[in-house]
Amino acid sequence: MARQRDEHAASVLLALIRISRRGVADARTAGIRLSLTDQSIVAFIVDNPGSRSTDIAREFLLNRSTVSRQLTNLVKLGVVREATDAGGRGRPLELTETGREAYRESLGILQNVVDAQLGDWTDGEVAAFAESLARFNAARPADARPSDAGPADAASAPQTPQENPEK
Template identity: 45%
Template sequence: MTPPTAPDPRDRTSSDPIARVQRELLTLGRRGTARVRREDEVLSVVDRSLLTYIQDNPGCRAVDIAAHFQLNRSTVSRQLAALLEHGYVAADDDAPGGSRGIALRLTPAGGRAFDQSTRTVLDSVARRLEGWSETDLEAFARMLERYNAAPDE
């Protein structure tokens, strides 16, 4: 099956499904950022993404995070520096050493901030999905997982 081709940006129409997906993803990201500011969250969307990765991958290193999110290592290092400074992340002394950087883990303070932020975000998402059937929720989750699993070339 041939993958769909992106439309010429000058020819975007409201009916083009790729352009519609792109617009909806932009809206999703912007709303997430606005919600964090509005609710005076301790963690930004970026912080949450890093803490989620570290929680799901104990002992990971900045290079692993950079590869996962397809970011420059210096960008990730700057973002991690703030989390280290706030005491949300620390070196994982139990992880095997290596030449690829410091192994990371969430601290108890990081875990508490992450749990609180997660509850807030999940409550917000649940409100937006009220009235959706279980079938629709499962299909939506599978489609998002599929989208995020596709490699960028």
């Protein structure tokens, strides 16, 4: 029984990797091509208004220098900027109008893909899938994060297409 559960869990992992890989490829058809990392940072800023680079580093277990390089690229693309009304410590980040448009466009592209994939599903199947995904995403407490590997950075990221869904 445990072996079957392990096999199902491995199947879930592989499906999530494939979904991520396809999502990155599909989103790259947008006007501004954002990598998986770029998309993740932009989504984090949208979901966490007033967030700072240190918040991003903490959330994704990245070194601050790695986040700084990613943010520099997003600033050059005209997607992210430091908030102009920043007071206090740190510099809050926000999307530019270009960034908001790129985010909406990427979401629209991805929503169209999801809608097409779910096209022949019943409303009940879609609802059950949405509930299962919400439960899956909500189940990760902060202490469930890998702690023995230390902060990840670009040098330690998976490098082969099989290991890295971004490639």
